[in-house]
Amino acid sequence: MTDSAGRPVPHAPEPPHHGTTADGKRAATDDGPVVEEVSAATAALLHELAEAGVEADASARRRSEYAYDASNYRVAPLAVAFPRTVDDVVAAVAACRASGTAVIARGGGTSMAGNAVGPGLVLDFSRHMDRLLHIDEAAGTVDVEPGVVLATLSREVERATDGRRTFAPDPSSKNRATVGGAIGNDACGNHSVRYGRTSDHVAEIDLVTSDGARLTATGTGLRATDPADAFSVARAEDLTTSLARLAQKHLSALRLELGRIPRQVSGYHLENLLPEKKFNVARAVVGSEGTWAVVVGARMKLVPKPASALLVCLGYEDVVDAARDIPTILEFSPAAVEGTDEAIVATMRHRRGPDSVLGLPEGRAWLFVDLDGDDPASVQAQAERLLARLEENGRLVQGRPAADPSERASLWRVREDGAGLSSRLASGGESWPGWEDSAVAPEQLADYLADLRDLLTEHELTGVMYGHFGAGCMHIRITYDLRSEEGRAVFRKFTRRAAELVVRHGGSLSGEHGDGRARSELLPLMYSPEVMAAFAESRRLWDPAGILNPGSMTDPDPLDANLALAGVPDREWRTSFDLRPAASAGTDPWVHATQGCIGVGRCRADSGGVMCPSYRATRDEKDSTRGRARVLQDMVRGARTVEEGWRSEEVREALDLCLACKACSTDCPAGVDMATYKSEFFDHYYRGRLRPLAHFSLGWLPRWLKLTSRLSPVVNAVLATPLGKVAAALGGLTTKRALPRFAGAREWRREVADAGVRAAGGSADQDSVVLFVDTFTRGFRPEVAGAAARVLTDAGETVGCSADACCGLTWISTGQLGTAKRLLSKAAEALDDGTDRPIVVVEPSCAAALRKDLPELVHTEQAKRVAARVRSFATHLADRVAAGWEPSPARPLPEQAVLQTHCHEYSVFGAAAQRTVLEAAGVREVVDASGCCGVAGNFGFEAQHHDVSMQVAENALAPALRATDHDAAVLTDGFSCARQVDQLDPRRPGLHLAQLLDRRRTTTTTNDRHTKGTEELS
Template identity: 60%
Template sequence: MDPASTGTRISADLQALGLSADASSRRLTEYSYDASNYRLTPLVVVFPRTDQDVASVAAYCHRNGLTLTARGGGTGMGGNAIGKGVVLDFSRYMDKVLDVDPEGKTALAQSGIVLTTLQREVRGATGGALTFAPDPSSQSRATLGGAIGNDACGNHSVRYGRTTDHVESLNLVTAEGLRLTALRDGLVATDPSDGAAAARAAELTAAMRELTSANLSALRTEMEQIPRQVSGYHLGKLLPENGFDVARALVGTEGTCAIVVSARVRLVTAPTRALLLCLGYRNVVDAARDVPTLLEFAPSAIEGIDERIVQTMRARRGDDSVAGLPDGNAWLYIDLDEESAVDVEQAAADLLEKLWANGRLVDGRTVPDPAQRISLWRVREDGAGLSSRLVSSEEINPEEGGHGGTYESWPGWEDSAVAPENLADYLEGFTDLLDHHGLTGVMYGHFGAGCMHVRITFDLRSAEGRAVMRAFCTDAAALVVAHGGSLSGEHGDGRARSELLPIMYSPQMISAFGDFKKIWDPTGILNPGSIVDPEPLDENLVLADVPNRRWQTSFDLGTPGVGADGQPGLDPFIHAVQGCIGVGRCRSDSGGVMCPSYRATRDEKDSTRGRARVLQEMVRTAPDIKSGWRDENSREALDLCLSCKACSTDCPVGVDMATYKSEFFSNYYRGRMRPLSHYSLGWMPAWLAVAGTLAPLINKTLSSKLSTLAAKAGGIDPRRTMPAFARRKQVRAGMVGLHTDPSADTVLFVDSFTKAFRPHVAAATANVLGSAGRTVSCEADQCCGLTWISTGQLGHARKVLARTAAALDDGTDRPIVVPEPSCAAALRKDLPELVHTDAARRVAARVRSFAVEVGHLLDDGWVPPVPLPTDVTVQTHCHEYASFGPNTQPAVLKRLGAATVHQADGCCGVAGNFGFEKGHYDVSMGVSEQALAPALRSRVADTPVLTDGFSCAMAVQHLTATDDTIPDVQSVHLAELLDPALLIPQTTQQATATHVAEQGGSI
């Protein structure tokens, strides 16, 4: 029987047991990958809701000889969250905190809970006094079960150690489907009345005691030699002097011995006075040599990054994304708090003095500003993603002769560890080893714990490159062992390093590992391939054997390079969709805007990562390009993408799913009937001029019983509130005095939607520009093509944009100010990627959103004639966020005098045509509940709500019309608040002028 039929049968069996099981090809694709170099397609994915569900699945797999792999957030880099049999995803439903005990300083939580959620709930239950300490960089999407499986550590592990050090007990399901509880001093049945479980607990206990007695000498001399010895099983915890600690012995077993369904973990006191000290060095070796000095000051964190990561962050997100970083080519982040010293500031000064005396420090400074602190820590936390697609210095400075591209690095030798005092010598040898193999390593990690993360420029697409990876990893294993270290210091062994364990451990210890696995899992069904009986480290690689075909695209996704054999290099579309390496930031539930659909559904298929994996499978398995572009799995995966573009900024790798969606739909629907909304909404700019003439009739129809029929005829959900079209006299009033003027110093681009629905915004924008002494030339007859782009009608979009570029390319460098942020973003980013001309590139470089232009006006000394209220609620516009910078609007609002800016920092849910389209309404409303709806409910009366984007304004209008918990509010554009046509008291103007002068004239 073929795998698909087998999976279907297994899925049906499990569903008959009341389990949520899925064997659809799209689902299996999403779970074929994690954040590693590996790919294995499962037969079935199961989403358990209870411990008994897990037990039922395990018993079924045991009876039928099926392998079983437990999975949390899928963020592991060792390849230990994928498998060929049944995959259990705990993150969907088993994600609750079950109990918090402030007195005992413990919490009981299910395996699928995300670490930041656990920390947040613990702080809430203890008044902020306690927290869960392990904080790996992936903590916003990694789960507790994954942290236990890999023995994760985190940025503050120099003080708090590994997850091992915080586990009090583990509730388990065995390979046979029995429920046991592992304690610090033994093993018992979870339910004492369960005779079979009690008997199995006694059997396991006896076998583990016998194994320990037989290997006492090896356990005492080979285990727990350094702080970050994570490789292999933690059998030293079973020694008599360690109290036969079964719970902690099972931490780091990567789901190969038992399935952890929940855990009681120890909590620590949350620091209240943390000060970040940032240090710059010439290189990572110099930084590592100062670690012993740093440890003398009892910091809670000693973390490091190298210059390539910082360079990429600046190129992707702007210079202010790393504001506060001192000079240097490598940096250490040091956290000092009340446990470090009574006087934290003085301790920082003393530490700096001692480091200067060492003679290696290039620059150092404290970072007291909370915003800068968050920004700098994000660079470190995004290291895994940023280091995978690095921006070359030539891309930033093309005049230096570069090709203007990126280069790739990959895990493989990801997180080796040595004793902290040996780190510098190890890094010197490691650098020499990279040079010997002709490789480059991008380094970041936990310097204070001696654990170094490295992304390496392996060529995993060619057989020759894979051979180099194998040779390098083998040599690197010998090197770290020679320095008394561990192959893995945090991420586990998985498929990446298990094969190399005999280099680190004696034959006796390797045999003991095998015996321990067999005690718990005699038939070998739990996560085979990790730690014991591993497959070769260069098998099942994601990038191996992908056909390098030419996927012709409309967007400029780069040009193929030249391979070593002189043939064209990797196809740009393949390179683009392979950008996702699975770090999973798109699965975060807080911070940034990405990924709104996942946050609404909590389903992997609706994450940026899930969509990218489906596209990766498409280019891998499609029999030919034509059938590939007709791939139904890809169409379904992309359907709920809002095209918000947030992933292009928030994704550390820069995955731009909105672009890939447009490209795919352009090819998928070629020669086919499209959804009705692609005609009604996609072609809206073409018929808006006629709509203006018929505005009274259209508005009357849309407010009558005929609106439902009209909506259905256009493929629009009838529940969605429709906008009112501006009457002709309103359009004339908004555009009065606006005309083309070649001598003007600023071009005002009035887009189709502003002209048709909000012409008063155009007038307000012109008034503001005029108040700054700008002369304005109006361009109101061209289009940005956004609706055709978002619906994948790229042929017509290119024609529209080519006309627009020709009209705007007037031989000047006058700024082009666009009041609608989505149109500004389309002209800024999509125009040069679709229209491959110098004119398009020149026009794109001149485009500014209104908020960006206000910043320039302030830089030039402009004093706004109308003050902003001190409190402002602003709906973040996704496209402006992505194309002009995440902090664009909040920064300019504060400069304008808004002392408090309440940010609805997430997509509004409408997102152009998405929220109007049939089949999207529920997800759209779910997205609005992430930020916008709560912000409207908590808004103080009379606080203005800024919605520069028309879609955002429509979202506010719909919410106030349909949700009784939201008070009625009329949102406004920033230009309306600054419009000098408003009459205000002179004293208020003077107060605003004083405030702006105090801001120093820069964002």
């Protein structure tokens, strides 16, 4: 058999259905596990890819990572390939065509409709094919590879054009979603009211078809990418003729049924082939979800960037009232009209603190209206006129401009994190996609939402609503029970009824995310048989081999097949951490915790927040919070891609580069806490197994410090000789990092005594705070204890001191939870003095362990009481500043400071405290090295992790040090952060906030403090 261009085409296999892969093995289904051992066919495919030089991986761990996207679905691939060039893509597609293997193109893997999963070979373009190639400002275009991230594209364009131009589409996932993915599902974004969809911004798209042609789709047709490629020239001519004939054949139906509303994304965009659209093949390709061809490059259009913008926030009683004001708001030509409801705001505040949402007016639902223009005064006047008109309408509760940049950023983050925040609500419920993307004409939105709420009530469901109100497109996450057969039946019934409802309102099943596995089955409810036939015919013309992204668009899988929450065994997983507060009824707490990741992929962002430092260093999905979570999810499924539960080698490998920084517990919109999961897993995995040496040398560090503190002169002398490196190597530690000097047993006692504080502590009647001197401070930085005591005294506190306990941090981080629980129990007993005095902890990681891990590992009321009293040193000082205290160091502080906030401080206590205190003390410029330092407790000292540790430092800390003057102070409250600064820039010691504010401040630090040789051994 040959195709229309004369090239032999293998027999097109039946599209894989209901979990069956192209080689006949079982994929993920409701009934059981996934693909079994690598088949002979898969082995042959991998061999062919290797012969062609294409990087590919069929390991069990890798297949688990890519079995999911951000949808409800799980389909394990046969393998994952990471093309570096277009030639790699051509070779991979040829290998799949020869064996009848499905091909699934994938960008950031953030699809909510299941577009980025499939049963064959996944091509991940985000790993290597992620370059911005050329900007032509005169033509207003930018040439890119498909894996470039949208936010990166916009940032680089603005930088190259001095802010004159930008790339407009800005979906909420823009800091991890890619151009190829945006083309695949016709992504829109927050400013689509002004700028439309991705299809409005495409000039040309470079493609590889399933029969091996390299074509370029343009605004007026189709051509061979390489004019010297005879096959591609012939294929372009033949496909052009066939597509034109298809458009002519279905002329009337395409004109009547397609392109009716701004957000009609469902189905193929065949209306762009009509004569009045000038046969715009490029726009027709957008939204084809990888079923027509594989995108390997694109020329995208740029737009002018407005000189001035103002966000106006509007509060309403509910989302229907908000929607009724949309026609009025649109009269003012806004750039964006976004909305959210109270459930998302409450969850943001619950998870990240009351200050995480700033500038929100009164109400229970809110609209964010972006007004822009060339002149700030005219934009302000426009905002005032808008508010006056809305007051006249009578529905507005309160409205206000958000002129402050921090308020603006806070409000946009609420909207942009909507998908993750709504998945695990402050109320304790959880919600899922499936009907999260419907769209109607903006003037129909209020009536549609009112009817949709009635439909939800009828099915005893709740919908968390947010989205693009100005474009009539709603994101609605719904409280389906996808774990039970009964709940899945409700899911199917409701989704069909909702599809019928949106069609009655003249709308589209999808307004942004595409149809994928979630809605393709329902397309016949929206389109006539003639249009559905045109869709199927167009797909056959483009993909004669029938291998591209099966299960979506035409001949789809059922919408309730391959659901990720189906088929999870009902098993009890015993854990040390108390995960019950996060668990839903009837679900094992460990299972529920690991299923918290819904795939939104914020952990893959290269800017903003701290999560995920290892992914930012390696750019490998396995090192993202999401990648690790997906492997854990397969573990609890009992999936045969990841076997053996707590003994799973794949899970251990996935967790290996997790720095246990805890940043995901704050930065992840869904609240995934991978540090806790890693600790729990390692505790089980290593039972009865020999642990790594570092788990003894570093994991038992507090025990060793009891010995070294008595022999510190001898230990330090030995470590200063070549024997020091030998000792480090024997302990599993890196020899590339200098070990810290050990303090004598009495040093910290002398320090606090010198500050006028008794080391044994004070009575409740005498002291207003308890200063907890942790193991790290006692053992390595005793001078910080004295400085902290003096600063607290200066802040008006009467200070008692406690050091008779250990938080167990090193045992927690290495997964030795039995010992950790015993130590934490003793700590709770020692610190529970019958008062509510704040316990101020010098070391942030120890403070975090006492605040968060203590009540989760020790399940007593005493543990909860103590944890509630714990403050980090910086947080307590920030509270004193808020109460009116003004820091007054004896000597002027440097005008500039580099702030390295410890990850545990950031995740448990927040990132603002140190900056608040520094600014109150008179530091004019605070350079925030926002990100993990890379040491992260034991991680950066372990031999196998040193190089990654230094890569992590390049995310933020190292560039901040290079960019600032050498006389700038470097704030490192965390001991591990100070060690990394010593490694990166020995000339600038890392200082604790207490040292900087101490009235007896010196530049003495741990490294240059020489332990007296005559110190009494005790």
